[in-house]
Amino acid sequence: MRIGKATSSSTTKLVFLCVALLGTFLLVDLLWASSSSFNWPLPPSSNLLFFPNNTLPISNKKGGDARILSATFADLPAPLLNWEKMAPSPVPRLDGAALQINDLLFVFAGYGTIDHVHSHVDIYNFTANSWGGTFDMPKEMAHSHLGMVTDGRYIYVVTGQYGPQCRGPTARNFVLDTKTKQWQDLPPLPLPRYAPATQLWRGRLHVMGGSKENRHTPGLEHWSIAVKDGKALETEWRAEIPIPRGGPHRACVVFDDRLYVFGGQEGDFMAKPGSPIFKCSRRNEVVYDDVYMLDDDMTWKVLTPMPKPDSHIEFAWAIVNRSLVIVGGTTEKHPNTKKMTLVGEILQFQFDTQTWKVLGKLPYRVKTTLVGFWNGWLYFTSGQRDKGPDDPSPRKVIGEMWRTKLKLL
Structure with a gap:
């Protein structure tokens, strides 16, 4: 009986050893396959953090082709930066706005x-690396989802949401003289909007x-009005060519006399019907990777799409060395949990x-990061961060300020 038990024990150990060796071999093979599937260009560095670029198909209920999404629904392979x-x-701020002047x-x-x-308005001084100079906004000015742009002295503030929760928008527009800290009215929009793409282009506020x-x-x-030195030169907004795809929370920039629009989404939270406080109620959202451009032809052109859909980026960008740099945002919701998925990368578009x-x-x-670039440093502040490395859904609103040295060719 003792000999039989010993033999059985040896056999069991041998089986476990074979299973362990087989598992180790399969794991090594899987890791090798994952590491060879990266398809994003990465600069050489000894401090790289890689994420498996595994993909899985998401079935289309209408019977069309399956979409392919990142397995994490958030992270692309990306080098580490020193922050x-x-x-x-x-x-702390969520859905705020920010513009850099010098x-x-x-x-x-x-x-x-x-x-x-x-x-109110807070000011960060990049030279002194300190905050100061707080002053009030007009009482009638929107508190979130603003459109905003500057000519280097005057800041034009357009429409947006007035109040907390999911209250309605205002058509009121204002201009700030950043030297005197004085506010003036601008002609109201034909209709109020939430988070419209806003830019100055060829002497007009678009x-x-x-x-x-x-x-x-x-x-x-799409509307425009002629402006100069903080004043409207017209009393009415002019209708322009409509944007091919509507929606809020996109980056809008002008470079080399061309107007660009990046990302954004269709749909957003709505006020719950009958709620006395306009309590926010979730609705379906579709985030997209579209890039459009207007030039001399005054027709919208479709450009190379973003590496992944990205929204909530209206003030999350800076132009650096003939490139657009976009910091964070939101991408497609997780197909199973339906939770919003935040973005943890910096994307670069080379014009x-x-x-x-x-x-x-x-x-x-x-x-909803608020971004600036000064003396080789990329800064971002505020927004809503994730719940942790393993959970890309939103957690708390923050006011943190971070910077990293950015070198672009």
Whole structure:
């Protein structure tokens, strides 16, 4: 009996050993296959953090071709960057706005919480690396989902949401003289909008897309008005060529006399019917990777799409060395949990070649960042960050300021 037990024990150990060796072999083979499937150009570095670029098909209920999404629904392969934490913003902000003029970053409005919105401006000085110079916004000015652009002195503020939760938009527009800190009115938009794409181009203030008055339906309208030195030269907005795809939360820039629009989404939270506080109620959203351009032909041209769909990026960008740099955002919702998925990478669009590159990894995934670039340093502040490395869904609103040295060819 003892001999039989010993033999049985030896056999069991041998079986476990074979299984362990087979498992090890399969794991090594899988890791090798994953590492060979990267398809994003990465600069040489000894400090790279790689994410498996595994993909899986998501079935199309209508019977069409299956879509292919990242297995993490958030992370692209991206090199590590050295981030330095700076002095935080005086208040946390979500869906705020920011514009840079020289070494100053003017930071506006935004949610502190879903029930509280800010109605003031904070200023960050990149040379001194400190905050200061807070002042109030007009009482009638929107508190989030603003359209905004600057000519280097004057900041034009367009439409947006007035109040907390999911309250309605305003058509009121304003202009700020950043030297005197004085505000003036601009002619109101024909219709109010949430988070429209906004830019100065060829002597005119352009406003396009955004969400309509119900906060959910995409707007296609495109209006412009002639402006100069902080004043409107016309009393009425002019209708322009509609944007091919409407919706809010996209980046809009001008480079080499061309107007570009990047990313965005269709749909957004809406006010719950009958709610006295306009409580936000979730609705379906579709995030997209579209890139459009207007030039001398005044027709929208479709350019190379973004590496992945990206939204909530209206003030999350900077132009550096003939490139557009986009920091964070939101991408497609997880197909199973239906939770919003935050973006944790910095994307680069090279204007000359119209190609994309993944520049690096953020300290965490985050949306509605407010971005500046000064003396070789890329800065971002505020927004809403993720729940942790393994959970890309939104957690808390932050006011942190970070910077990294950015070298682009």
